[in-house]
Amino acid sequence: MSFLLPLTFLLPLAGTLLLSLSRGRLGERASAAIGTASVGLSALATAALIAGYLEAPERQVVTLWTWVSVGDFQPTLGLALDGLSLTLLGVITGVGLLIHLFAAWYMRGESGITRFYAYMNLFVFSMVLLVLGDNLLLLFLGWEGVGLCSYLLIGYYYRTAANGWAAFKAFIVTRVGDVFLAIGLFLLFRELGTLNIAQLLERAPQLWAEGAPTVELAALLLLGGALGKSAQLPLHTWLADAMAGPTPVSALIHAATMVTAGVYLIARMHELFLLAPDVLLLTGVIGALTLLAAGFAALAQTDIKRVLAYSTMSQIGYMFLALGAGAFDAAIFHLMTHAFFKALLFLSAGAVIVSCHHEQDMRRLGGLWRKLPLAYAGFVVGGAALAALPLVTAGFYSKDEILWQALAAGHGGLLVAGLVGAFLTSIYTLRLIIKTFHGEAKSDNARHAEAGQGLAHGVPLIVLMVLSTFLGAWLTPPLAGVLPDPHEGSAGWHTALEIVASLVALGGLALAAWLFLRRRKWLAEQTSQGWGARLWRWWHHAWGFDTAYDRGLVRPYWRTVHALRSDRVDGLFGLVAIMVRMTHLGLSWTQTGKLRFYGLSMVGGATLVILVLALVR
């Protein structure tokens, strides 16, 4: 059984190596086949691991070799499997496989398919390493590998410079988060002397009491890292631009897996965070703030993928809110269901985009629901799950669990934010569906849209649709022993909350229907003049964070770069050369050529010498 664990990440690695060393000899179909097969086998291995774990749920550790051993710095290349990493592994390989399959259809006709699948496999390899790593340095390896792959995949269409710079921005902003994580690692290693997660979490309670300043600092640094990777409030500006990549990339990286790495990190290190209650609360607050900010921003977007990007940001805000409330298993459960329905939404959006010849702007789409039935169904089911339609969708159970845990843990503020977020979510989801599919087609791209065919297009959508319904909610992740058990509360309050949550969701849908079907004209003129327009533009630019960062940080940096371009400090040493030239000019003046002047200077010198000798002795 223990050989299966390394298999899960060796297979994608083999796929990457095969594809990248093929030097362009592999055709489109062959590279798609290799890429999907490697992830498929890895999914098979995960399925076997899940079956094995369900029978005997105990933590397995497989150590390949000690990476470095210098003094007590002994990180090992070890893989640890427990309920939490198994769930993540399942999501990565399962959803990953479906997305790889869909990508075969989506990327047909694109140039450089081999390169695409090589990066996708490299991404799955790094993500699996991140999840399975048993010590923080290996986790960091996966962490940075995932960052690099997201850079490569966002910049896949490298011919247009804008995509390149979007990828550049994504990598740099996540790299800022990684630096916080690295400093956290240094601090933990200095204090606890080990990087192995199990030993670390064992020694931490012995060394620090709850709320000790160092553990607060360590937890804060880890949170900083998580914020960078999961695009939460301060470091979130990169996610919207990351939509420049192909849609399967956005589905895999920016919906299902990479952005949830931050949630996994905090869940994995929950003992540390429990030792630092203030930081935990901070996590919840940041989650709530991102939830609302992203919700409002999604309302004012015109590009399908950007709406979904902001909705991902707000759903991850939900997960952080759950973590902040101490409901670790609710966060992971929502992570799983979110992976399903958000991947479904992204793939359906991909289907729409390809069918409408790469048209992404909602204002030029419409009237597609009859032409693209499967994509429409995907949107409806995914949207319902996103808006947490009661009882029918998986989203309802996971979001409701988070709200209930927030209530049970006594965080009233977080609960209110959650409810407002749910209301906003249902509004922008229905707006998205109405604007894209209903009304009349506003551009010939939309008019001549033809539905996608073939298994690669249909199977992933259908499977994800099934998983997004209440059937998905049955796949409760096996987190029994791993994460602390949820808060208890009276059943009465629980059902009351469920009713309130579903009323909020339905109310939101009704309001959206009323606004976007009946009162479209009123709404258009409201948002085109006065404070309405200003508000709309403010939300469209996601509260202006991006421009603030650009003007506050990026532009000053480039000004200093151009100021220092010609190496001022080195110029300093040019002064030495100038001084030498000046002394030369000064001395050459004394050579006048006149005999008497030389006589005079000789006598002067002689007198001086005699005087000095006379006086000195």
Added chain:
Amino acid sequence: MNGVPLDHALVLASILFTLGLAGLMIRRNMVFVLMSLEIMLNAAGLAFIAGGTAWGQPEGQAMFLLVITLAAAEASVGLALLIQLNQRFKTLDTDAVSRMRG
């Protein structure tokens, strides 16, 4: 009066020497420069003689002999140059030949 103290002789030598030096620096005419040179050499010879006779050793006078040979050699070469200067530059002004400068 039992004889001339040595430092009086040396003072005389230094007076003559500085006079020659002053002459060297002041005059622009090559002839006068050479003459002042002779005076300085002579003063040096005087100092040698004074020293030698004070210590009662003949080295002083032997050295004076060398000073004189030197003076002779130097005077001859100096005067030859003087003639060339006068013939080429039609002047005796030492400042005229100051192109070796800068």
Added chain:
Amino acid sequence: MTLVGLIVIPFLGGLLCWLAERRGDRLPRWIALGTMALELLLTLGVWLSHDFSLPSPGGEASTWAMEWRVPWIPRFGIEVHLALDGLSLVLIALTGFLGMLAVLCSWREIVRRVGFFHLNLLWILGGVVGVFLAIDLFLFFFFWEMMLVPMYFLIALWGHSGSEGRTRIRAATKFFIYTQASGLLMLVSILGLVFAHHAATGEYSFSYDALRDVTLSEPVAMWLMLGFFIAFAVKLPVVPLHGWLPDAHAQAPTAGSVDLAGILLKTAAYGMLRFALPFFPEASQAFAPVAMALGVVGIFYGAVLACGQNDIKRLVAYTSISHMGFVLIGIYAGTSLALQGVVMLMVAHAFSAAGLFILSGQLYERLHTRDMREMGGLWGRAGGLSGFTLCFVAASLGLPGTANFLGEFMVLFGSFSVAPWTVVIASGGLVLAAVYSLLLMQRVHFGPPKDSAPLADLDGREYGMLLGLLALVLLFGLYPQPLLDTTGAAMSEVQRLFGNTELLDATLTWEAS
């Protein structure tokens, strides 16, 4: 005896190449390649035959794996004293390998006076191997100055034209003056040491062990240490004294750049570990915070300037300055983990910098320009070249799994206990490392292509070179233990001398307060 062989082989090989020049261009190249291969094999043979595990803790002061001693000028106590331990072995192997790479990558680039070129190349390597082996201070200084002259000729005769009008002669002269002047300072310090030793014991000696036990008063020790430090700081290079590196790199031929970045910078770090630290432990300890601050300044200054460059080789040169900032922090942190990190970073930087320079040389062969403004969108056109550039760019930004990451993080982990604030600021530099690395990638390979004519793909020689280099970067990134065991003894030696505890706590309290 093999030690003498290690030094003599490159020198003889150089002469042979020069003589072989008459019989056409190919022979000198094969001779040079053969010499460096022989050098590498010899080093690996030494590595396999001797085990470099930790000496017994109570062991005699410094156990050299191999030693060779012959009096040279008895009157001053100067002797040809060569000695080898883990650190110098690793660096000599690196010299051998990079020497082979330098010869390989200039196979088609150098066509004028090929024999004389290889003479210069091999004599630089001979000088460098001499620096790594010499234990007698006079001999060390001799090799230290000797390795500059061929480098000067290499840049002056075979360099490229100046990027912004700066001629290569000016760059070569600047390089020479910088290193020569700082070498003078080191000579003053060496003589200071020798005279102090003479005052104490009455007889002259330049030997390593004798001069190490000289007891000096506090200010004198500080000044002599500074003499050594400045000489090594110019070569490292540390920021204020770095002016020569970008010019030398921009104008040097590819082989020159590979040598310069790969090995010559390491002689400075080696010098600090071998001479500056063990000779003046207290002075270095007191000087450590200043040195670390210079390291941090180096990291940021190198990074900021790297972002602003248009010439690809100048960009890579400034990145070396940034990486060497980490080395400086690691050396003066003094913990064994930091010192091992320094060794790892030296080796890793040698590989990644050599790789990037070879790639820029190949780009120059294809595009005949080093100006990034004329490049762009090369991904589709240059085939394998772009893939390798991506890998080496990932190495230079410290992607985990590459040796650079391990080096940098071991340095940062090791230094955190000694100087937490310095490490926090330095790890800020990691973000800038990502900025300039990806900038190189973005401006050269991504973005709209200038024209669509496909460039010549990598031929067998180039592909083999780059694959070998990449394999080494990944090998040392994932399984560095053999390398760390080899240098373990030498580094614990330096740590024992440098990091004697009571002074270490002094810095700790200083940091913490």
Added chain:
Amino acid sequence: MEIAFYLSGLVAVLATLGVISNTNPVHALLYLIVSLIAVALVFFSLGAPFAGALEIIVYAGAIMVLFVFVVMMLNLGEAVVAQERAWLRPRTWLGPALLAGVLLVTLVGTLWRGDIGLVIEGETLTAKAVGTLLFGPWLLIVELAAILLLAALVTASHVGRLRPPEKPPTDRESGARKEAS
């Protein structure tokens, strides 16, 4: 013996002053000869008859005569005297004179402070003693002096030769000729 010394010393100084301040070269030359003879008298008063004789015969007799020949050959007319007077304005000689004064003060100061106790009694050092010395240990130096004189002879004869003016100058000197004429 002392009176002779002081008297002739005084005469020598005055004659030298005359040499320096005179504008007419021939007069200066004569003053120079007087000064040399005064110095010879000083030698005699100090008890160095051989040196004194040498001074009169070689120095005053030969070298000064050489000077007279050259000055006569140049036949410097009245123009030179006028020009000399023009060159001798106080502005030119004040600075060097002061400097020479300072040098004299320092020399005399050091001599005076040096308190050399020696006194020259005046017993003569015969030419024989000098001769034995010269051809004893100093033989080599005398030969060298002879070679020096030979060298001076050759140089003076070569440099002093009056080249006929119409010979075309080599281009290297043309710069000098054009500028000078």
